[in-house]
Amino acid sequence: MELQDTAEEAEYRARLRAWIAEHLPQELVGLGTRTGRLPLLRQWSRALSDAGYVGLTWPAEYGGGGGRYALEGIILEELARADAPQHLGTIGLGMAGPTIMVHGTGEQKAAHLQRILQAEEIWCQGFSEPGAGSDLASVRTRAELRGDVFLVNGQKVWSSYAHLADWCILVTLSDPDAARYRGLTYLLVDMHSPGVEVRPLRQMTGDADFNEIFFTDVEVPAANVLGEVGGGWQVAMTTLLHERATLGFALTGLLDSGIRRLLALAAANRDAAEPWLAQIAHEWIQLQALKLTAHRSLGQLDRTGMPGPEGSVIKLAWSESSQRMTKLARQLLGETAVLDDGIWNYQQLRSRGNTIEAGTSEILRNIVAERVLQLPRSR
Amino acid sequence: MELQDTAEEAEYRARLRAWIAEHLPQELVGLGTRTGRLPLLRQWSRALSDAGYVGLTWPAEYGGGGGRYALEGIILEELARADAPQHLGTIGLGMAGPTIMVHGTGEQKAAHLQRILQAEEIWCQGFSEPGAGSDLASVRTRAELRGDVFLVNGQKVWSSYAHLADWCILVTLSDPDAARYRGLTYLLVDMHSPGVEVRPLRQMTGDADFNEIFFTDVEVPAANVLGEVGGGWQVAMTTLLHERATLGFALTGLLDSGIRRLLALAAANRDAAEPWLAQIAHEWIQLQALKLTAHRSLGQLDRTGMPGPEGSVIKLAWSESSQRMTKLARQLLGETAVLDDGIWNYQQLRSRGNTIEAGTSEILRNIVAERVLQLPRSR
């Protein structure tokens, strides 16, 4: 057991920190995931790739870093520490790429993996639908085989980055008559195809972090099926497992910068903070626990290359901590809390989405109950 | 709206308070439901009956007070205020009696109702079994009709007062082949019958508030079936509905005396109490809310004679408040809290049963979800 950076890690971290200080444009600091400043964000993403700070967990054969999860963790921590935005290609890197590695044909791997790494392809995800939240078996976006193309019609929601994306990992219903989970097909869809329309989806914050995607007679070559026709559910499970793999570090990084602001706010308003000290410390402690647990769960990933279910645990606890933290901060504002302070008010509203996006807390609890505690299914 | 006693109520309350001051034996003050001092408890119960403080909600035709729920509420409040124990016949008065009124034959009513009122018959309840907690359909205590008697064999648990009881309301399985809920028969069983054995059931407090009852070839006359053979489930539902009818007042009364002790403890340990003031007030506020809600729900009872589901709401919130209150009190004890203080330690352990007995919180939430919010069944 060694709970501090090794010499190599410490050096890597120090070099990275210096690199960020030099390269991060001031306009991007603290931007979070908010839309805007797209050209700058693209530039920043390419700079990260060029400097070798992208794809460290990918196998070397696809141009990745060969699975250095510990270093990946350091990158996510340091980016968060600097309040720097993530790479725009996060869905390609964290979800589409790993899924293509597992289920893709040689052609598919050749066509996409390298380009994802080099930030030449931005990806988005088309899983959720208005009538099917967490329940993939209720997907209604149709894919009908016509000769050697699938004709796709339907609507997806909650798709981040869709307005920027070149490609989409899309779960479709190819056989409505098949048994539940058997009629799904997983497609790689070119977002520049005719018939694809992206509309921003406004959230309660007033911002639009997500999009709706409408597909009208979109033609997708049959060669773009990932896995088997009718095997979309299995492929989608691989994606979801990877969604929460290194998510832990990104999440705790976000929380870390929030907690630092909360502590500064409390230090600047000592009297107002007095009644909430225990609660403030509780969130700091929770953050340390989440960081440590993210490191602890790396063991599994390093050993098997497949993420364990710890990601669900971290996402669960993180989302609730994030919500409590913003509420606490607003308590410290005193009577001005009825006004929009532009920071914590936004965060408080945005944090309500934390227990919904990337798996609702209810679904995550089901997953932990079934896969970790081996309790009988609740459905 | 009139949120204070009417002149009549105030006079009734004043007279009752004086009566209690005069008649309550000092040895019974603060005894709660703990076993011991049985002869005194019996005496106290008879004194309450003789003074007319029992059965106020029962119809006049059975010798009751004709449904004066408000006065019944006053009685329960004042008994709790004086830390006086309840009437020993509480199961007869609150559960067996009302069920016999609804489902009983003329003979059954004549045989029992008057005697319950006059504290000549103590009743206990035989619903729960080791293998069937809240799930009556899983009852395994068998009742086989042999001529004009049922032969009863089986085991019940969690029966309060069984060691004192003369009679038992017993849910049995009379037809194992019938569809779920159709094979149950509800019997009135003489606890002095041969083959009935009562064993105290020790709880985590070390006390035995409850009992197990073992039935071995106990003969119960067929005339003692309440309702129809095979209709036991409907009869049992009547009992359970009444279980929580005026329970509200008894519960808030108990909580009231606890909160008064908590406040006195806090006042005597101001420094230790300082960090917990908001939580202490929260429990006092919760108590006021429960009392008020108990009064508010009397409307329904007064109008229809049947209790509404508000009882479940009060029981739910009360049990959790009771648990939080005892934990708070023990926090105030400082380092001596590692020692058994004989009062709060007992209460803290005992309060764990509050969310289990008389309907677990999970079951009560199901009931409120289904019957009040009209949500689909969860089972």
Place this chain on the structure above:
Amino acid sequence: MDFRFSEEQDELRQQARAFLDRRLPAAALGQMADSEPGWDPSTWQEIAELGWLGVSTAEELGGAGLGYLEEAILIEEFGRRLYSGPYLASVGLALPAIPQGQLGELAMGRVRWSLCDSETLRLVPNLMDVDQVVVVERDQVYSVPAAGQPLTSIDATRRMGRLELGPDRELLATGAEAAELALRLRRRKLSALALEAVGLAQQVLEWGVEHARAREQFEKKIGSYQAVSHPLVNSFVEIELARSLAYWAAWLLAGGHEDQLAAPAAYAAAAEAAVNTCERVIQVHGGMGFTWDSPLHRYYKRSLWIQHFGGPPDLHRTQVARQLMLSSEAGPPASQSAPGLRTIARTTR
């Protein structure tokens, strides 16, 4: 003891609900909130004509001669539909300080009021929508014409402004009288916020239940999952308890009873019930509950506004505890407890 509203009071509630359903349907809420004034000033005259601005004003002064209990019903119902005009400001907050001679003008809808109890920052709800503001200071209460700058409220249906004090003041009370009036205004503010919170929470809970009955996931109505139904039950319980407290506090105020505990108690319970209910029901709605198009975020923002405008519930609770402990040292706090006990203490004294 009788916890029922009278038939007339029940009718008033039905009337209010019908009016709001007609004039401010939930579907129109977003458009209204995002509009320039943030509310529909034409509703004010209608409310005046319905007599709701003079409910507790004596008949000879042009009012209905009723009391705070009737106003309480309206505040709750206006809260249920997030009415964004200055009804809470005028009737819920300012009214006890308004000079008798000016109550008729309020009742007729000609003069609208708000309250400034924020000594340093002078934050005033609906400042830009009212004519007069009651200002509460340590040793005096006075009124001034409404003037100042709009500020960005966290709740677009309850806008805020910063009051600028001009030279034109009407003194309403000084010294001990001012302190007493300030205390009364404070009780009323907390009570009114509690009522508004209960109304709001009830509406949101109903939407949550409706959604849970209709929406399917994994081939079952989501309301059949305990992870959905039990949080809704918890909200139901919290709202019912807060409702009892809110009516209690209103009844005490309406009857002129001495009490410093019921209003903060009701406020703390109701404000938290409202925030909790909004958060649970947003969660129950999943992604849909998080969108701008859903009315839920409007309700959530109002619940947060209530909780900040009234102040942190735990601070009110701490004050309540201090008072209880004072009484506890002198024996059980019978005189400050809910029904039964409280009353008998008075009767037998």
Place this chain on the structure above:
Amino acid sequence: MDFRFSEEQDELRQQARAFLDRRLPAAALGQMADSEPGWDPSTWQEIAELGWLGVSTAEELGGAGLGYLEEAILIEEFGRRLYSGPYLASVGLALPAIPQGQLGELAMGRVRWSLCDSETLRLVPNLMDVDQVVVVERDQVYSVPAAGQPLTSIDATRRMGRLELGPDRELLATGAEAAELALRLRRRKLSALALEAVGLAQQVLEWGVEHARAREQFEKKIGSYQAVSHPLVNSFVEIELARSLAYWAAWLLAGGHEDQLAAPAAYAAAAEAAVNTCERVIQVHGGMGFTWDSPLHRYYKRSLWIQHFGGPPDLHRTQVARQLMLSSEAGPPASQSAPGLRTIARTTR
């Protein structure tokens, strides 16, 4: 960064678990707790022979020459089985103050120790089961022979006594050295309690899961109801997070790192996780969980004992917050944060 225990450490854990399963099966717990001494003194010699009383004692003094990380594993495993002998007292609490020359006697099982850090009441765990007591006072630390009266602990598996100070004292430290030792003893106490709490909670959670898998109600395994499974998941999450903190605090102590935050943080999280888990699992067991015959109440009482012996978690959190705010005024508290950040601060300085 590497969070894994070594193979040797994993083996030690397996060995401890096997020993406890054999010598203190859960089924025997009640009988043991209710017996006259409250524990089986014959186990002490076995533990000594296994080398577990000299884990961190240098080899030349008769120990194994390992460290606190190995002791941490044993404290956690003893907690898992509610071992009622004075292991926590001797190794978890007193050890850092025991003079080198006496460590051999402890290692051989000849002398047992406990700690008195309770200045006014002089409450000492296992007082009647040990020979020597380390006494911590404001300006000195000394040891005395164990003597005094037994008291009724809330936990029959962790008995308490009130120490009587005789004339026979051995001074261990004074002045600044005493203050430093007291601080070290305090960190170790909180860390050890956190480990014990994690071990205990893990066992209780496993029983809860087992029961939820086996028990049927309404024709379904109760584990398929979210009202049962989700609270168990919440406990799993709390325990996993507390475990990370407990290992972190132990690692910092074992390595002699300066830190005043990790031990109280771990303690607060673990003590609450243990109490919460016991309460949830008792609830999941229904009436059965409430009986004397179930081992659950023993675990619950221990969890409460831990929480009271270590002091209210929220008070520790308040102290943590004060320290963090001090650092925050002087910039981000990088040097006191978990892994990554903490370490780099050191490396780059």
